[in-house]
Amino acid sequence: MTLVVVAIVIASTLVVNYLRKEEVKRVDILVKAIKFQQDVTPSLEVQELLLTIYSSNTTIPVIILDEHNQIIEYKHLSKEVGDNSYDIVELAKKMGKKYPPIEIKVQSGNNQFVYYDNSRMLNNLQYFPFLLGFFVLCYFLFSFWFLRTVKKTDEGYLWAGLAKETAHQIGTPLSSMMGWMEIMKLENPDSDGVHEIEKDIERLRTISERFSKIGSVPELNDTDFNETIRENYDYLKTRISGKINFTLHLPTYSILVPHNRILMSWVIENLIKNAVDAMKGQGTLQMSVFERNKNILVEVKDNGSGMTKYQAQNAFKPGYSTKKRGWGLGLSLAKRVVQEYHNGDIKISQTEIGKGTTFRIIIRKP
Template identity: 40%
Template sequence: MNFSSKRKTSNLVLLIASFVIVSLILWNTNSFFKKFKEEERHKMEIWATAQSELLQSSEDRDLGNLHVKIFQNNTSTPMILVNKDGSTKTNNIPEEEAQDTNYIKSRIARFGAENTPISIDYKGEHLATLYYGNSEVLNKLKYYPIALMLIIFLFGAVIFFFFKTNKASEQNKLWAGMAKETAHQIGTPLTSLLGWSELLKAEEINPEISQEIEKDITRLQTITERFSKIGSLPKLEKKDIVAETKCAYEYLKLRSSKLIHFTFDSKVTQLPVLLNSSLYNWTIENLVKNGIDAMKGKGSISIEIVPEGRYVNVLVSDTGHGIPKSDYQTIFNPGVTSKKRGWGLGLSLVKRIVEEYHKGRIKVLTSSKEGTVMQISLKVNP
């Protein structure tokens, strides 16, 4: 049995044990409620018996004292005694309310629904009817299972979110581990390429070939640096966001199809922001490549820098097929992609770079059949 199977088995056992415990608590609470209710009815029957004796033997002084004691002993259960002549007598009901005929009628109906009325008879003659409600303790106990279920629900929700967060954390560690391993694997042939490049220079081969090889090597070094920084806190430095964005723009423009029309516009000449150049350029690259894919390799890509108070917005626009409004948030989740080939990690990494590493925000500003505008917001660091 592997670790994953053991964890699933443990979770299942924990779930079953929790269900059994909750069921036992609810069953025990229900049993206690019923027993308490039966005891209250027993007390009411004793009171009704004493009342019956009192009504028939009003001259018996001792019996009257017994009735008074029993009557005074009940300080929690509200009750209404309806005599055969229609008159009423109340106990544990506020005096002002006891004087209200309509209130007494409504209470009689309510008490009759809560508990079966007790008929007070003596030697076959009906003397009165006792209506009684649930005591304050019984009413509180009645809502105890609901409160318990609410607590169990909240507890279950906490457990669910804990496992969900734990799973997401494990996935993040997995992606970070894969990225670092990729960077490590690229490092070996990259070192070899550097050696071959120097050898080509020494052999005085066409300089243009050496220059292009060096560009590709530099590119591979950049990719390696990007992947190596995933999962660790990157170093941020004060950089000019206009220059950094334009650098990424120029690189992508030179290496993209001539069918893509690029435009760049900035409302300021320079603006200092705390950035990690490598990761920021990767972010712009991902957004532009997503836009190119959405346009199927033909259309317009626009990058615009717009200051807004203490923040600066970087807008990346394309003329692709657009994103449904319902997918504005989910497109940033790992594994979500509209491409037939792809792992759905690009925008997930972009979100992590912008929001976790640079403490900024990224969102779909607008999207329609005419195109999409993605907005990155970063805090200006003067």
């Protein structure tokens, strides 16, 4: 793309330079015609030829002064200059800095000097190569942005389709498990195993509902953010390794912000599972919720393996995973849930190899 823009600018510049040289040649012919007319008394036919040459200049500004800067003639000056002698002489001096004046030696000794400049059209054309390059660059940038947007949209539809199909596939065995669960409760309703399996079935139902909501606009009917975080913590704490010191820090007051509990729970669960994997089943895991500058912040901090700069930059890209068997969907979908559905953001606020990683969720209060 850069080479194309540079090539266009160079080609256009060459054209402008060619036109400039042609105008200089026209001025040179004009000067020769004036000099010839002054040196000899031409015949009628020659006079007509000289007049044709002289009148052929319809665009190039020309000022003819004598040795004492007295105006002899001028043509095609801008309207701003007008007929003011002082302004015309000053303009001639400016022209002389750009193009050296052409001297016409006169027999009387009072030589004349022809000052000239580019025509208005040529002056405007000087900026054309850069303008053209700019528009071509804008076109390429827009095309790149458009293709990238189309690609991201297609990816979004693909992930949404996969998520809904997953929800559909989970639904059938889940319904059967719920039926068997009711039978087990009739036989032994107070069994601890029955209660735990019931919790897991409810969790599977929640997961199925999460996947079914991807691709559609969820309703933000839940408001108690503390309760959502607490429920996730209580469920996950009993299901991760006992070698992990998992703690939760919540503010003493209630945080009320519109959110979708099912989807926000999914985000939290993804971050917790990533942290557990990074610690290889043992270490310290801390989840904190606090307010800052009218934002709700949720931090998940672990002391696991940490990430390289490259890994941190690509962690939320669809399909990218540091795990050998990972699909690279969890963090990508989590980012989509936070950004598109909750008007927030999720990022890696701190990470260091061998010392751990801190994920931060930012939810803007209405």
